[in-house]
Amino acid sequence: MKVAIVHDYIKEYGGAEGVLEALHEAFPKAPIYTLVYLPRFLGPHKEKFKEMDIRPSYLQHLPFKAKLISPIRLIAPRVFKSFNFSRYDVVIVSATGAFTPNVIKKKKAVQICYCHTPPRYLYGFATAREWKKNPVMRICGEIANHFLRITDFNSSKNVDFFIANSHNVAKRIEKFYRRKSDVIYPPVNVNSKFEALNSKQILNPKYEIFNTQYYLTGGRLARPKHTDLVVKTFTKLNLPLKVFGKTFAGYGEELREFAGANVEFLGEVTDEEKLRLMAGASAFVFASEDEDFGITPVEALAVGTPVIAHRSGGVIESVIEGKTGLFFDELTTESLEKAISKLDKLRINPQDCMKQAQKFSKERFKREISDFVKSKIKNQKSKL
Secondary structure, eight states: OOOEEEOOOSOOHHHHHHHHHHHHHHHHHHHHHHOBBBBGGGGGGGGGTTTEEEOOOGGGGGGGGGHHHHHHHHHHHHHHHSOOOOOOOOEEEEEOSSSSSGSSOOTEEEEEESSSOGGGGTTTOOSOOOOSHHHHHHHHHHHHHHHHHHHHHHHTOOOOOEEESSSHHHHHHHHOOOOOOEEEEBBBBBOOOTTTEEEEEEEOOSSSOOOEEEEEEESSBBBGGOHHHHHHHHHTTTTOOEEEEBBTTHHHHHHHHHHOOTTTEEOOHHHHHHHHHHHHHEEEEEOOOOSSSOOOHHHHHHHHHEEEESSOGGGGGGGOOOTTTEESSSSSSHHHHHHHHHHOOOOOHHHHHHHGGGGGHHHHHHHHHHHHHHHHHHHHHOOO
């Protein structure tokens, strides 16, 4: 069975790239087709991609391509069609929601789409860039998005089988594409050396974690994640907060403007540093709006740390209220304050958090995705 993998583009390392990494482990011989590959922007994660057979499109030769990711979506459908998949039995499309990769010419191959979300910018969900503030950009953008929505919907018909990364996204697929999908949760690193952790007192050589506890937030720092709400709330309460992750579209400068002395910005961290930070935290705070799934909250659960999350999106499927964390209902400092205060009075067992996280392990993902592909190929052959 010859398998190929398609991924929108490789420039940042987030949950979608973690899925790509796991797909490569499940199908190690499968080449990865992508519009552009920019390892210098991957920070401490770039080593993970060195052994992969990555095949970027002709856009790889485009000057200043790193700054043209957003405009590239206008020509992305034509570029995806330029790939040749005639030699493959299966093409797995990892659709991050950035472009419309399902438009590929699959030839005789079975096309399986692992959908992180239909493009958020096409269907009214919050995005990292506030492009609607500029009247000219808003008009031009809405016109372009109208045609891109048509392309996106038509390309969804090309897919033989959809896999959603959560029930939340499965509802979006049914609403916008009128298609059913199976749910396979994305892979989370839950089998680290921290999984047996019972104590919250850890000393890290780089980030000193003392007996005085702190709260943690972070990941891909973009506006829909509402890190600004977390920073404002903890600045107001004067509680220690550590923030990790790469910022986008000038958002980092905005966060630092109103952050108090109690807030520490750590920038990008390695996986090991991230887990140490999570293991030492009183709680991981997740204020993302309509998150597709939310991998970082599960990573926190995996080291026994409870989660305080906004009650929306896929995180509702991973956090058990009162047992592994708490939700706050409104994106306001008052609502978040109440959740922080309530969590202080709860006694959450770290083992319950770890047990919940095991439902989302990488081993489980690789097994389920392999079984899914094999079963669909078997069914297709039996029909011939």
